[in-house]
Amino acid sequence: MxxxxxxxxxxxxxxxxxxxxxAAGIIDxxxxxxxxxxxxxxxxxxxxxxxxxxASLSRQLVQGPGNGAISxxxxxxxxPMQWPDGRVSPLNIPSWTEFPLRDRVRELFPDVPxxxxxxxxxxVAGEHWRGAGRGRDHVLGMVVxxxxxxxxxxxxxxxxxxxxxxxxxGHVVVDADGPDCICGGRGCLEAIARGPxxxxxxxxxxxxxxxxxxxxxxxxxxxxxxxxxxxxxxxARAGHALGVAIAGATHLLDLEVVTVGGGLSQAGxxxxxxxxxxxxxxxRMQFARDVRVVPAALGQEAGLVGAAALVLAGDDRYWSxx
Amino acid sequence: MxxxxxxxxxxxxxxxxxxxxxAAGIIDxxxxxxxxxxxxxxxxxxxxxxxxxxASLSRQLVQGPGNGAISxxxxxxxxPMQWPDGRVSPLNIPSWTEFPLRDRVRELFPDVPxxxxxxxxxxVAGEHWRGAGRGRDHVLGMVVxxxxxxxxxxxxxxxxxxxxxxxxxGHVVVDADGPDCICGGRGCLEAIARGPxxxxxxxxxxxxxxxxxxxxxxxxxxxxxxxxxxxxxxxARAGHALGVAIAGATHLLDLEVVTVGGGLSQAGxxxxxxxxxxxxxxxRMQFARDVRVVPAALGQEAGLVGAAALVLAGDDRYWSxx
Numbered sequence: 001m002x003x004x005x006x007x008x009x010x011x012x013x014x015x016x017x018x019x020x021x022x023a024a025g026i027i028d029x030x031x032x033x034x035x036x037x038x039x040x041x042x043x044x045x046x047x048x049x050x051x052x053x054x055a056s057l058s059r060q061l062v063q064g065p066g067n068g069a070i071s072x073x074x075x076x077x078x079x080p081m082q083w084p085d086g087r088v089s090p091l092n093i094p095s096w097t098e099f100p101l102r103d104r105v106r107e108l109f110p111d112v113p114x115x116x117x118x119x120x121x122x123x124v125a126g127e128h129w130r131g132a133g134r135g136r137d138h139v140l141g142m143v144v145x146x147x148x149x150x151x152x153x154x155x156x157x158x159x160x161x162x163x164x165x166x167x168x169x170g171h172v173v174v175d176a177d178g179p180d181c182i183c184g185g186r187g188c189l190e191a192i193a194r195g196p197x198x199x200x201x202x203x204x205x206x207x208x209x210x211x212x213x214x215x216x217x218x219x220x221x222x223x224x225x226x227x228x229x230x231x232x233x234x235x236a237r238a239g240h241a242l243g244v245a246i247a248g249a250t251h252l253l254d255l256e257v258v259t260v261g262g263g264l265s266q267a268g269x270x271x272x273x274x275x276x277x278x279x280x281x282x283x284r285m286q287f288a289r290d291v292r293v294v295p296a297a298l299g300q301e302a303g304l305v306g307a308a309a310l311v312l313a314g315d316d317r318y319w320s321x322x
Numbered sequence: 323m324x325x326x327x328x329x330x331x332x333x334x335x336x337x338x339x340x341x342x343x344x345a346a347g348i349i350d351x352x353x354x355x356x357x358x359x360x361x362x363x364x365x366x367x368x369x370x371x372x373x374x375x376x377a378s379l380s381r382q383l384v385q386g387p388g389n390g391a392i393s394x395x396x397x398x399x400x401x402p403m404q405w406p407d408g409r410v411s412p413l414n415i416p417s418w419t420e421f422p423l424r425d426r427v428r429e430l431f432p433d434v435p436x437x438x439x440x441x442x443x444x445x446v447a448g449e450h451w452r453g454a455g456r457g458r459d460h461v462l463g464m465v466v467x468x469x470x471x472x473x474x475x476x477x478x479x480x481x482x483x484x485x486x487x488x489x490x491x492g493h494v495v496v497d498a499d500g501p502d503c504i505c506g507g508r509g510c511l512e513a514i515a516r517g518p519x520x521x522x523x524x525x526x527x528x529x530x531x532x533x534x535x536x537x538x539x540x541x542x543x544x545x546x547x548x549x550x551x552x553x554x555x556x557x558a559r560a561g562h563a564l565g566v567a568i569a570g571a572t573h574l575l576d577l578e579v580v581t582v583g584g585g586l587s588q589a590g591x592x593x594x595x596x597x598x599x600x601x602x603x604x605x606r607m608q609f610a611r612d613v614r615v616v617p618a619a620l621g622q623e624a625g626l627v628g629a630a631a632l633v634l635a636g637d638d639r640y641w642s643x644x
């Protein structure tokens with residue numbers, strides 16, 4: 001299936017929709033974020049209520065001062081989803097089950113192309129287009145946050161998979177006897193390395209957040225930076241699981257660069273050092289030795305830039321559907 | 323990189339070179355095996371000695387009665403290798419380190435295209451072209467034998483990876499604290515599920531082969547079929563590890579079919595039933611539920627047919643290099 005190449009000549013609206021935050025941005029044709037807005041994903045809303053929030057954020061940004069007409073909309077949303085239809089059932093947004101997100105956005109912006117992909121798939125498109133994977137052809141992108149998502153560029157092209165769900169490295173098994181996972185499986189990377197799992201493991205080992213009533217990964221990262229041994233051990237455990245999964249993916253796919261973003265990646269060396277150690281311990285084939293595992297170059301903006309890349313990249317590298 | 327499309331109009335020579343056996347065949351343009359020969363991989367030879375054996379087998383087959391001129395040579399060889407140069411360093415053929423196999427075969431057949439890939443990569447090309455993956459676009463092929471190899475077809479095209487080494491599912495980690503692996507890593511699928519590892523685990527649990535002095539996976543499979551509980555447990559342990567690794571690959575790549583060949587796959591349900599159980603336990607995402615894990619449709623011939631496909635398939639589906 002070859003995409004119709006849509007001539008996009010102006011800025012686009014990008015949406016990045018996850019279990020932790022909703023972000024919207026206006027991205028110009030060079031991949032720069034011209035304007036953006038970001039809010040915490042509201043909790044307790046039903047599906048339509050959440051959609052209203054997304055629609056308001058979109059309208060507000062497009063109608064904001066200095067933002068003219070848009071040439072398209074690119075959306076990254078938590079998976080899984082039916083793709084390219086864009087009916088989404090994000091594991092971390094329980095109020096959306098088969099929610100027709102792409103159609104709803106089309107109703108809002110009926111005159112321009114609207115494309116949607118898994119948020120972590122959009123992330124790797126962004127990192128490949130304008131970030132840490134630029135100039136490379138074999139890139140794994142990972143988002144370590146409320147969940148652990150991923151996306152793949154192989155041979156210079158975004159990998160969709162049979163149903164548009166390729167990239168779910170969060171549900172690679174790293175410990176077959178490990179904790180139950182939200183997906184119904186067991187011992188998945190996500191069950192160990194997602195922010196809430198890291199925090200709750202630390203609590204089970206005696207760590208208590210200083211002031212908050214609920215323990216968050218952000219509190220944990222702060223405490224780890226201050227030297228709390230249990231908080232550090234929790235990040236090391238997550239880093240180890242990430243390194244094991246990345247080693248396996250590297251052997252399976254013969255990658256060049258792995259780029260890691262998302263909130264938990266802000267922990268820096270407290271996460272990346274044990275990750276690197278486990279990765280090097282397990283990625284021993286000769287062809288895996290030059291692989292670099294690096295923080296996302298686009299930081300918090302990778303998701304928005306990647307969503308925009310679905311529409312803006314001037315060929316079908318990131319979009320193989322209708 | 324787009325391949326020059328070589329017009330292949332007649333039968334080709336296919337070579338399948340592994341740690342257990344050497345096979346050669348004449349394959350017609352429809353993918354049928356017209357003639358073939360198979361010998362155990364000689365042990366104790368140095369690199370040049372082993373090459374002489376391969377060259378003799380090749381000449382014998384091409385010059386055999388009824389075999390005319392060949393239009394090309396396709397080679398599958400144990401990995402890893404430098405690709406597409408075809409300098410091979412098979413883990414299970416220690417006498418070849420950076421052995422220039424593609425060049426040597428070119429010297430033997432200087433007038434026709436010679437293409438070489440990892441044997442398990444060739445296997446999946448064969449299964450996609452004429453076997454269990456026919457008509458599907460997202461296929462993982464696995465060869466469970468002396469080693470555990472693999473190859474990938476995604477989006478209808480063979481996946482090469484950055485250096486031609488994509489597909490090494492045998493070195494995906496299934497138990498980070500598991501046994502040491504020949505690759506230098508730990509807890510790789512191959513360290514648990516390769517034939518010799520299955521047999522030696524059974525020996526460690528008290529199983530003894532009936533007559534032979536060394537315990538082989540074939541003896542073990544025979545005893546398991548006769549109801550020996552330790553032999554059955556050994557196959558179940560291997561099947562579990564295979565199922566866990568396949569579940570992870572399915573989530574990562576959003577596959578349609580996984581086809582499993584190689585000597586150990588001859589164990590049938592004693593291997594495939596525990597494999598399927600572990601796979602279903604861990605592959606829980608909705609998009610993974612329709613994936614089928616099946617024995618190789620081409621059986622012992624998959625490697626030869628796949629090696630031939632590198633040259634015979636009339637486009638660049640299976641060959642993206644020069």
